[in-house]
Amino acid sequence: MREAETGIHISLEVVCGKWKGLILWKLLHKDFVRFNELRRSIDGNISSRMLSRELTKLVEDGLVERLDHQQVPPRVEYKITTYGKTTAPFLNIMNQWGMKHKNLSVSKKEMADLMNSEAESNY
Amino acid sequence: MREAETGIHISLEVVCGKWKGLILWKLLHKDFVRFNELRRSIDGNISSRMLSRELTKLVEDGLVERLDHQQVPPRVEYKITTYGKTTAPFLNIMNQWGMKHKNLSVSKKEMADLMNSEAESNY
DNA sequence: CGGCATCCCGTCCGATACTG
């Protein structure tokens, strides 16, 4: 716990990086997904190595549950925990924000300038 | 723009990393802050190098405005743009989430387990 | 005061290959 942090820092530890957010996002909507199924469903072509690593962390942090049916060929399923589900609100908003400003990521400065010069929207 | 991304990825580009979120967070509540004033107000003892770097990026992306009063000694002020203000909703929620689960960051797995085993809260 | 330059390390992340 150490010093007073803004909560934002805490949240970033959970969701930061290129993949964890996407993985949680998918698991929030899918419930019980197999490894490769999850892998294929994620945009951006994640490697099995990365998916494995990120899932391991998410399981360690209690956000995701791993279910290994002891089978050959292997059958492992992942499921978001109730704790993991608590991230839904801000993942939802992040997704909305991102979709809204998607076009900005093309030429950021210019479009942001344009937006700033327009009548202020109601935020 | 390239392929369809989940918005989450876009948002993460803006807020990810150790500092950008905190900086935006402070600027959302302060409006016109000088460099070192901002620096001191941020939890976690950010170095001037980092603050400078992150602010540069934020300015490039149109989220923050830089005002250099041409003075000696230097007087530079930073201000969040109207575009930058649109991040307020999810920064707020991220902060709330982080504050709520602050204790979890001590021993994550154990407390998450505990939480998961409790009656499901209403999310 | 508000930076930038340099060094240096750990982590992120992708590509490829391999295994039970």
Next chain:
DNA sequence: CAGTATCGGACGGGATGCCG
């Protein structure tokens, strides 16, 4: 199918020092 092993490049981020 569900990973792990290995390599290597890119990036984040801390420490220190210097400058106008």
